[in-house]
Amino acid sequence: MQVIFKTLILNNFKSHRDITVNFGERTDITGDNAEGKSTICEAPTYVLYGTDALGSKLDPTPITYEAEEIKVSLLLEVDGKELMLGRSLKKNKTIYYVNEVPSKAGEFNEVVEKLFDKDLFLSLFNPSYFPSMHWEKQRSMLLQYVTSPINKDVIKHMPDEQNKCLAALFKKHNLEDIKKIHAENKNTLEKKYIAAQSRTKTLQERLEQINISNVPLESLKAELAQIDKQVREKESLLDKAWEKNQAYNSLQAKIRNIQDQVEMSKEHWPLLKNEEIEDSCRTCKRPLDEESVTTVKKDKEIRIENYKANHEKLLKERAGLKAQLEEMEFIDVTELRNEIRELDPQGTPLREAIRIHGEFGRLQEQVKQAQTDENETLHSLNESIFILDCVKAFKAKEAELQGEKVQALFETLSVRLFEEQRNGELKNTFEIELDKKPYRKLSTAEGIRAGLELRDVLSQQSDLITPVFVDNAESITSFKQPVGQLIVSRVVAGQKLKIEGVDAE
Ligand SMILES: Nc1ncnc2c1ncn2[C@@H]1O[C@H](COP(=O)(O)OP(=O)(O)O)[C@@H](O)[C@H]1O
Ligand SMILES: [Mg+2]
Missing domain, CATH: 1.10.287 (Helix Hairpins)
Structure with missing residues (x-):
């Protein structure tokens, strides 16, 4: 978009009672101090925004003379189409004009907002406006035209x-x-x-606190196994002895039992031997006949025979058992028990050492x-x-690449977008430098030059061409022709205000 100033008409605008400026491709405004050159710079921004060229609210009411109405009209050409904007102040009331038609504030502002962004226009029109903004605003304004590099590229x-x-x-x-x-x-x-x-x-x-024995676990285990084996062997001997003694004892008991029977049998013998053969009935006392007596005698003889056979059997049995007992032996296990009792505790320290080995492991x-x-x-x-x-390195690289991208837009200025903090992390910043000198430290001439380069970059990046006003140009010997219409004011000693619009041939 190209915006061209064609005509500016001032009525009672500060020191200017009535003046018309016809702009050329280049417009030279010359005159002595206080001739009203800077005031002309303020008029277009006053029409558009009611501010001076630095964006501060402006009251242009003349203080040196009376005026009923203050009015500024600006004829613009926007992409070849004319637009006349006007603003007047009458009895402290602002009146707006769009193409000479009185309009409401809202309508007027809408027309202006549609044209271009306020900060952008002010930055392009006044080279010292951009550096006057908050650094964050400057930074974001410049960076909106420079896409940050994509992750893959970083x-x-x-x-x-x-x-x-x-x-x-x-x-x-x-x-x-x-x-x-x-x-x-x-x-x-x-x-x-x-x-x-x-x-x-x-x-x-x-x-470290575990007191492990120097003897390897395997040796300990072998030693313990040896002891256990001996104990087991002795215990098995003990078992066998116990079994034998058990048999011995039971045989002895059997002999005692037969002995008892023999004793009883012996006691029975005299009774049987001395038993009388009766010759009369025990109850009726009638004498028994011979046959009966013979029968009774026979019966006694049989019982004696039986007794003898039984007694004989008992004696034989006893002799047999006694002979068996003779063959057997009662084993004394006291010694064996003592040996086991002595052997078993020898395993205890080994078991403890093995347990410690386990714990250590x-x-x-x-x-x-x-x-x-x-x-x-x-x-x-x-x-x-x-x-x-x-992540840190990525940010640094991203910043570096973005910085390079931004830097590539400038010819003489350098732009700093990041600042390294003490912890090594990057922090956003914005500093425009000329030969390592920050903008605010530049001389008037350097400042104008830096401002012009900046506004040209913004103009190129935003595709918006507007007029630029270089005030106090006498302080600078020469500068590069900026993009857009150039309006230059210069002090010329002893000269009345002179405005010359020059068009290229
Ligand atoms: N509101 C005002 N009404 C009348 N005169 C003013 C007003 N404000 C400033 N002036 C005066 O207008 C004159 C022109 O100022 P200026 O445009 O800055 O001159 P220049 O830039 O040519 O040196 C100065 O004398 C200034 O004091
Ligand atoms: Mg001035």
């Missing part, structure tokens, strides 16, 4: 390892989220690592596990630290 410029790391992470998260995740991880892992270290240390200390395992945990935690921690470094 990591391309990073070392291989960082490039791979971020490329993988970008598949899931954006840079800020990656940073949040790993800052949090780092925090947690740092604590976890300290805990893991102290666990390893505690276990190691416990391990288990603790060693725990130490190993704790060391593994510790190493894994450290590994994850280092990974997060590395990722955070990548």
Whole structure:
């Protein structure tokens, strides 16, 4: 879009009672001090926004004379189409004109807003406007034309390892989220690592306190097995002896039993032997006949025979058992018992040593596990630290590339977009420098030159061409022809205000 100033008419605008400026491609405004050159610069912005050329509210009411109405009209040509805007102040009331038609403030402002952005227009029209804005505003205004480099382009410029790391992470998260995740991880892992270290240390200390025997576990086990074997052998002997003694005892009991029977049999003998043969009935006392007496005699003889056979049998049995007992032997196990009692406790220290060996082994395992945990935690921690470094490096590279992109727009100025903080992180900033000198330290001439370069860049980037007013141009010997109409004011001693619009041939 190209905006051209054609005509500016001032009525009672500050010191100007009635003046018409016909602009050319270049317009020279000359005259002595206080001739009203700068005032002319304020008039177009007053029409558009009611401000001076630096955007401050402006009351142009004349103070040196009476005036009923203050009026400024500006004839513009916007992309070949004429537009007449006017603003007047009458009895402290503002009246707006669009193409000479009185309009409401809202309508008027809408027309102006549709033309161009206020900050952009002021920046293009007045070379000292842009540097007067807040640095954040300057920065965002300039950067809106320079797209920030895409992730892929940034990591391309990073070392291989960082490039791979971020490329993988970008598949899931954006840079800020990656940073949040790993800052949090780092925090947690740092604590976890300290805990893991102290666990390893505690276990190691416990391990060191264990008094493990120098004798290898296998030897201890072999020695114990030897003792156990001996004990078992002796116990088995003990069992066998016990069985034998058991049999011996039971045989003895049997003999005692038969002995008792023999005694009883012996006691019975005199009774049987001396038993009388009766010759009369026991109850009726009638004499028994001979046959009966013979029968009774026979019966006694049979019983005596039976008794003798039985007694004989008992004696034989007793003799047999006694002979058996003769063959047997009662084993005395006292010695064997003592041997076992003496042998068994020899295993106790060995068992204890083996138990300690076991405990030592288990603790060693725990130490190993704790060391593994510790190493894994450290590994994850280092990974997060590395990722955070990548994020930092990414930002630095992104800033560098963006800085280069912005820098490429300028010929003599350098632009600083970032500032490194003490912690190494980048912070946004905005500084325009000429030969390493910040804008605010420049001389008037340097400032004008810097301002013109800046506004030309903005003009190119925004595709908006507007007039530019270079005030106090006497302080500068020469400057590059800016893009758009040029309006220059210069002090010429002793000269009345002179305005010359010059068009190119
Ligand atoms: N509101 C006003 N009414 C009348 N005169 C003013 C007003 N404001 C400023 N002036 C005067 O107008 C004159 C022109 O000022 P200026 O445009 O800055 O001159 P120049 O830029 O040519 O040196 C000065 O003498 C200034 O004091
Ligand atoms: Mg001036």
